[in-house]
Amino acid sequence: MGLRTWLGFTQESDTTTATETVPVGTVGTLEHKIENLTESMAQLSLAREDAGWERIMQDGQRELTSEARRRNAELCRIFAIANPLIKRGLELRAAYVFGQGVGTTATGDQVNDIVQTWLDDAEVREVFAGPQAQARNELALGTDGNVFFALFTNPLTGRVKPRVIQFEEIQEQVTDPEDSLTVRYYKRVYNRRTTTGDEQEIVTYHPRYDYRPQIRQRFYRPAGSNEQHEIVWDAPIYHVKVNALTGWQYGIGDAYAAIPWARGYKEFLESWAVMMNALSKIVWQRVGKSGKRTAANARRELEKIPGMTAGGSVNATDDTKLEAIPKTGATIDSESAKPLAAMVATALGIPVTMLLADPGQTGARAVAETLDKPTELTMQGRQDVWREARRQILGYVIDQAVIAPRGLLRGQGKTVRDGDRLETILNNEEDRTLTITFPDISKIDAKTMMEALDKADGHIPPLLLAELVMRALNVRDVDEWLAELQDEDGNFIDPIGAAGQAAVDAFRRGEDPAEEV
Structure with missing residues (x-):
């Protein structure tokens, strides 16, 4: 029974001229x-x-599908370029995390030389250690939530060259069959241009940076597939991810939660601008009796208004007058959109006063110039993410210097196998202890800091005191200056005492002591 029959309609004829009653x-x-x-x-x-x-x-x-992750990353990238709130928010996060630089030292002299040489390498600074690279990588966490560092390694010398693999190229993670949280390989799919100008799709598998089984097969064949692809053992991957839930293999960008509110803020301001523009179109109205002659006179008077100067006048009859359009109750306050901006700031973990760059309207100046404790801890948490990434990657660099036949630390350590991992132990394991320092992002004036360090003099080692003083004064390249304050055995050299001794020695040699000071 059709719907028409159920409703009670009857059809008298099936012809094209049928009528329904x-x-x-x-x-x-x-x-x-x-x-x-x-x-x-x-x-x-x-x-x-x-x-x-x-x-x-x-x-x-x-977890989200690979297509959903790709779309979300693309959307966040567009907003990071085109939307002022998302752009400023991500830039502020990068400034809080890396704006004051980061220092890295190793305890052992030879290990420290390897670390400093690697960090100062032009290719490493371009991809990982330089200011532009650090800001770019932090921005990638804000949009993609993931950064993949491929550590291309020379198996003969142990030299490591980092490269960033595009987020879209990593299409799958192969995990331990008995542990879904332990990643073994990253499947990379990318296009390579041939000599004829055509693009060829390449599929490779890269091991995790610490995965090194005793038997390393050359190719990987997925279960249920007849195809096999090369495993690039000399280019392992270190994966940095943020905002991932338990069990997730990939992260989510910081901007993901802020996009709906940033769009709402943009649409509100656009509507507000349209309203303000509409209200400015009509300023005067004529009030009076209707009539052809009266309307013509009023129209002529209205036409004079745009060209009039201040203090002008118009003619009106007893039954016609000109008055301004009242604006009371018709305006829309743009500050009403502040809660939307506050949601964007909340999603990005920064104060709304910083996000809007307008402390005079949204808060006191003292509040706008300092970070609250939750924001400070949020940024320190992100610094810890990058601190761990730097520690693990530098640990891999040190390991390769020991393992490689021509490595700079060859013969100064041994390797011990622990399942599918190869652990490197130096003869003096303390030499590889890394100290990674981010300057304090809390606002403490230099005078207060120097007074505290002056009182601490004599209670902490002089080399550590010198480092803290230089960091309090925002001295660049602290690691290099610390090297100038140590002798060949790593002992502290007092710069004042050393200058005085140099002047005495010059005097004894019959030279001008002033030239040595």
């Missing part, structure tokens, strides 16, 4: 049935929405 007494019944049908459709629609939310909740327990 409804008995007069059934109109109320039809209206009742239509109302029930509408309610049924609404209930079905509501049930569908409930099922959708249930599906969303179920999907939230699993």
Whole structure:
């Protein structure tokens, strides 16, 4: 039975000129049935929405698909360029994390020389250690939530060259069959241009930076597939990810949660600008009796207004007058959008006063010039992420200097196998202890800091005191200056005492002591 029959319609003929009739007494019944049908459709629609939310909740327990991750990253990148709030928010995060630089030293002299040489290498600074690279990598965490460093290694010399693998190229992570959280390989798919100008799709597998099984197969064949692809053992990957839930293999960008509110803020200001523009179009109105002659006179008077100077006048009759359009109750305050901006600031973990760059309107100046404790801890947490990344990558660099046949630390340590990992132990393991320092992002004036360090003199080692003083004064290249304050055995050299001794020695040689000071 069709819907038309169920509603009570009858069809008298099947010809193209057929007419349909409804008995007069059934109109109320039809209206009742239509109302029930509408309610049924609404209930079905509501049930569908409930099922959708249930599906969303179920999907939230699993990780996003590769296509969803790619779309989200692309959207965040667009907003990081085109939306002022997202752009400024991500730039502020990068400035808080890396704006004052980062220092790295190793305890052992030879190990420290390797670390400093590697960090000062032009290729390393371009990709990992330089200011531009640090800001770019932090921005990638803000948009993509993931950064993949491929550590291309020379197996003969142990030299390591880092490269950033594009987020879209990593399409799969192969994990331990017995542990889904232990990654073994990263599947990389990219296009390589041939000599003929054509693009060829290349598929390779890169091991995790600390995965080194005893038997290393040359190719990897996925389960259920007849294809096999090369495993690039000399280019392992270190993966940095943020905002990942438990069990997730990939992270989510910081800007992901802020995008809906940034879009809402943009749309609000656009609507506000349209309203202000509309209110400025009509300023005067004529009030009076209608009539052809009266309207013509009023139109002529209105046409004079745009060219009038201040203090001008118009002619009006007893039954016609000109008055300004009242604006009371018609304006929209742009500050009403501040809660939307506050949601963007909350998602990015920064104060709204900093995000809007307008402390005079949104807060006191003292508040705008300092970070609150939660924001400070948030930025320190991100610094810890990069501190760990630097520690692990530098640890890999030191390991390769020991393992490689022509490595700079060859013969100064041994390797011990622990399952699928190869652990490197130096003869003096303390030599590889790394100290990675981010300057304090809290606002403490130099005078207060120097007074505290002056009182600490004599209670902490002089070399450490010298380092703290230089960092308090924002001295660049602290590591290099610390090397100038140590002798060949790593002992501290007092610069004042050393200058005095040099002057005495010059005097004894018959030279001018002033030239030595």
